[in-house]
Amino acid sequence: MRRATLLALQLLIGALACRTGATPAGSIRLVDDAGDTVAITRPARRVVSLVPATTELLFAIGAGPVLVGRTTWCDYPAAAAAVPDLGNGIGPNIEAVLGQHPDLVVLYRSAQNAAAAEQLRALGIPTVTLTVDRLADLDHVTTILGRLTGREHAADSVILATHRGIDSATATPAPVRPTVLVLVWDQPPMTVGAGSFLSELLERAGGRNLFGDLPSSSAQVSVEAVASRNPDLILTAADGMPAFATRPEWQVVRAVREHRFLHVSSSAFNRPSPRAGEAIRILAEKLREASR
Amino acid sequence: MSGLRGVLLLGISAVVLVVGIGAGATSIPPAEVWSGLLHGSAPSSAIVRELRLPRVLLAFMVGGSLGISGTALQALVRNPLADPYLLGISGGAGLGAVLVIASGGGGAWGVPLAAFAGALLALALVYRLSIVGERRLDPRVLLLAGVVVGAFSGALMSAIIVLSDVAQLRNAFLWLLGGFGGASWKTLDIFLAYAALPAGILLLSGRALDLLALGEEPAQYLGANIERTKRVVYLTTGLLTAAGVASCGIIGFVGLVVPHAARRLWGPLHRTLLPVVFVLSGCFLVLADTVARTVVRPVELPVGVVTALIGVPLFALLLRRSLA
Numbered sequence: 001m002r003r004a005t006l007l008a009l010q011l012l013i014g015a016l017a018c019r020t021g022a023t024p025a026g027s028i029r030l031v032d033d034a035g036d037t038v039a040i041t042r043p044a045r046r047v048v049s050l051v052p053a054t055t056e057l058l059f060a061i062g063a064g065p066v067l068v069g070r071t072t073w074c075d076y077p078a079a080a081a082a083v084p085d086l087g088n089g090i091g092p093n094i095e096a097v098l099g100q101h102p103d104l105v106v107l108y109r110s111a112q113n114a115a116a117a118e119q120l121r122a123l124g125i126p127t128v129t130l131t132v133d134r135l136a137d138l139d140h141v142t143t144i145l146g147r148l149t150g151r152e153h154a155a156d157s158v159i160l161a162t163h164r165g166i167d168s169a170t171a172t173p174a175p176v177r178p179t180v181l182v183l184v185w186d187q188p189p190m191t192v193g194a195g196s197f198l199s200e201l202l203e204r205a206g207g208r209n210l211f212g213d214l215p216s217s218s219a220q221v222s223v224e225a226v227a228s229r230n231p232d233l234i235l236t237a238a239d240g241m242p243a244f245a246t247r248p249e250w251q252v253v254r255a256v257r258e259h260r261f262l263h264v265s266s267s268a269f270n271r272p273s274p275r276a277g278e279a280i281r282i283l284a285e286k287l288r289e290a291s292r
Numbered sequence: 293m294s295g296l297r298g299v300l301l302l303g304i305s306a307v308v309l310v311v312g313i314g315a316g317a318t319s320i321p322p323a324e325v326w327s328g329l330l331h332g333s334a335p336s337s338a339i340v341r342e343l344r345l346p347r348v349l350l351a352f353m354v355g356g357s358l359g360i361s362g363t364a365l366q367a368l369v370r371n372p373l374a375d376p377y378l379l380g381i382s383g384g385a386g387l388g389a390v391l392v393i394a395s396g397g398g399g400a401w402g403v404p405l406a407a408f409a410g411a412l413l414a415l416a417l418v419y420r421l422s423i424v425g426e427r428r429l430d431p432r433v434l435l436l437a438g439v440v441v442g443a444f445s446g447a448l449m450s451a452i453i454v455l456s457d458v459a460q461l462r463n464a465f466l467w468l469l470g471g472f473g474g475a476s477w478k479t480l481d482i483f484l485a486y487a488a489l490p491a492g493i494l495l496l497s498g499r500a501l502d503l504l505a506l507g508e509e510p511a512q513y514l515g516a517n518i519e520r521t522k523r524v525v526y527l528t529t530g531l532l533t534a535a536g537v538a539s540c541g542i543i544g545f546v547g548l549v550v551p552h553a554a555r556r557l558w559g560p561l562h563r564t565l566l567p568v569v570f571v572l573s574g575c576f577l578v579l580a581d582t583v584a585r586t587v588v589r590p591v592e593l594p595v596g597v598v599t600a601l602i603g604v605p606l607f608a609l610l611l612r613r614s615l616a
Contacts, residue, residue: 187403188466188473188592214591220466221317222473224343225590228318228336243402249346249476252338 028147033109034117034129043150044104044126048097050089051108053132053271055080057145058106060274061154068100076267076275092116098123104148106130133217135200138162138272158274165277171206171284178232178291180262181210181255186244188220197272202235205283227252233290235262262286297558301571305352308575312348312582313340317589347475350483351581351595352574354472354536355546357487359573360494360566361529362547363554367501367562368525369431375548376533379438379526383445384414385537386468390449393467394456403467404474404538408486411534414441419526429522469594470541472581479539486535490528495570497525498563505560543596546573546580549603553610576603 029039048069049055055074058067064079071089074080086096091112097105097120105120105127107113113129120127128148130141139159146155182198184190192199193214202209210231211219234255236242242261250256264283268275314325320336328337329345361376368374388410392402421437424430503516504525511518536543550573551565558568580598587593 185466188471190466211590216591219591220471220473220594221590222343222585222592224339224585225317225592227339227343229590247401247474247476248478249343249474252342 032128033131038128040126046102047104048102049106050092054106056273060158061151063149162274169277169280170204177208179210180207181231181234183236205280207287223249231255233260305575308578312578313344315582315586346477346480347472350475350480351472351578355577356570356574357532358547359550359569361532363551363569364525364529369435380414380418380441381411381533382542383442384410387445387449394452408538411537415530417441468541470543470596472540483539490531494528495566498566501562545599545603549607
């Protein structure tokens with residue numbers, strides 16, 4: 001009799017608790033970057049990560065084994081290659097995602113993905129939408145991924161280690177910092193503004209982004225603007241002498257005439273990750289070499 | 293063309309060229325622009341001489357070429373909607389550019405060269421498709437062939453884009469949107485090498501186009517070699533457009549808006565219309581490019597965006613006024 005009343009009482013409390021929004025033990029509830037509530041009853045065990053940065057973070061916090069899907073562009077760590085490739089992360093293939101029977105889908109926050117998130121939720125699949133564009137996004141994205149996969153402690157130590165790496169690699173500002181044109185594309189000339197991750201890395205490595213006064217993450221600029229700002233160095237993705245350097249209109253730029261090019265290729269420069277500190281260190285070293 | 297109007301036209305183009313050379317991503321005082329042009333010793337002379345001057349001249353020549361191409365094509369296919377890109381040329385050029393960018397090769401001149409090759413290929417294909425029956429060039433078939441070839445290249449382009457790296461192809465599209473960011477004396481030379489002959493031939497075809505405007509049969513009775521005119525017009529406009537695409541991507545509306553505007557202001561006679569359109573289109577594109585590189589500097593807008601934003605309201609106004 002007493003046991004029965006106790007059970008009834010527990011059920012009642014449970015029901016009330018659900019009504020008031022408090023979570024029963026083991027379940028996880030949070031608000032993602034799109035403002036949507038994500039609720040799961042237990043840590044995710046089949047995760048589809050459709051952002052290269054979150055795939056990398058999931059591996060970093062030890063959640064690699066629960067990954068059952070990734071984008072074509074998830075190239076780090078090497079173990080990610082063994083996770084099934086589901087195609088694009090922006091405008092994902094919902095059917096391919098469903099085919100993996102995930103209990104959590106991680107999406108990049110963008111206008112094109114809003115419909116996909118809604119569709120997945122309507123199908124009963126918990127979906128979290130995250131912004132991973134800058135160093136400042138790392139902490140909170142890592143925390144969310146840690147909570148959703150039940151690896152809070154691992155997430156905390158990854159955050160700590162990442163901060164340590166970034167802080168120790170960040171150069172003490174030199175009195176004269178070289179100005180660097182980050183050239184993402186040459187026809188038409190595309191560069192990055194202060195809003196880009198690469199610009200953050202560059203500033204921390206002791207350089208100055210030639211177009212750091214532009215707030216956007218990318219911008220099309222003219223050779224004339226580059227020439228009049230006269231960068232010390234040009235950072236490109238091409239190894240050695242980039243092809244555009246032979247075009248006549250670029251000869252107006254002193255750094256092109258003097259072949260002052262830097263080149264980075266690692267994916268650590270494309271996305272915020274625990275490797276950010278390493279990326280800053282590499283860049284700082286290249287800046288020092290070039291300034292010598 | 294009356295003398296007064298001719299003087300006016302020259303005056304307009306002089307002002308436009310001066311404005312184009314005087315304004316840019318960096319503000320250079322007029323005195324320094326002038327001394328930069330003349331002496332080459334001023335600190336900003338490299339910017340004025342090596343970047344702005346060829347850029348303004350290229351914009352003028354490309355604008356003029358697109359203008360007369362549009363004028364001639366509208367007369368050839370007897371359709372006011374005809375513009376230089378109607379004949380599948382933009383599709384072919386786009387396909388060439390996307391192919392090179394997607395394959396990650398090409399070097400400094402790879403994209404423009406591939407675009408030119410693609411445009412020529414599309415041109416040849418459309419031409420071949422339009423020769424019907426007893427070796428006549430049928431303008432209606434020409435229109436349809438152009439649209440069809442354009443659609444086919446568009447489909448191929450989409451397929452390549454879906455199958456390759458996203459970021460790279462976003463840049464391919466930026467290139468296709470058009471712009472004079474890559475202008476130099478060398479690009480101007482290359483454009484002139486391709487375009488001078490067809491532009492000259494087209495500018496001298498005014499009489500033939502006036503005859504063609506009467507209709508094919510009446511023109512034949514008047515002793516015109518209609519078949520030759522049609523072919524010459526098609527091939528020259530195609531070459532001009534291909535050269536334009538190769539040097540600055542696809543720039544819409546110039547070849548559509550300016551010819552119609554000029555017709556309303558100067559009348560439909562091609563003998564006078566063609567040179568007028570050449571100058572007006574040149575000025576229009578120089579102005580549009582000047583806006584594109586100054587309005588949000590140091591960021592640059594695609595010039596095609598500006599030509600549409602200026603050209604369409606201007607054209608609508610003109611349309612209303614001529615109807616009233």
